[in-house]
Amino acid sequence: MHQAAATARALIPEIVSRLAKFFPQATPVRIPIRLSRTEGSGNDREHTFLQETVIEFGTAREVLFAIERPLEFADRVLLESRDGTLRAEASVVAVQYHPERTVIAARFLKDVPNWIVKP
Helix, strand or coil: CHHHHHHHHHHHHHHHHHHHCCCCCCEEEEEEEEEEEEECCHHHCEEEEEEEEEEEEECCCEEEEEECCCCCCCCEEEEEECCCCCEEEEEEEEEEEECCEEEEEEEECCCCCCCCCCC
16 A cells, blocks of 8 residues: 555656646746635635645746645635745646546736746
């Protein structure tokens, strides 16, 4: 069972890279994050924790990652890096369903300057 789990984790960057092909500016980044669903509007927004995951690819405006729970187009999420350098809301702009994983592309709702630095 442990080998199967390790194999499944190893495939995550590969399945996310399939969606990344639709985002020509996407760069591999591997940033661990805490992902929450955002509900409500204005000051009444609530964030419901979904899971920890890893941003596998990013552009200046989008992040791509895989999660175990389903999200839908236009769902709003909060992305928070472990070190606190990234805390931003985004909206789901693309979804690919795979067995036991959902691959997501989400676009930041506001400009997030310098969150991704290309070499």
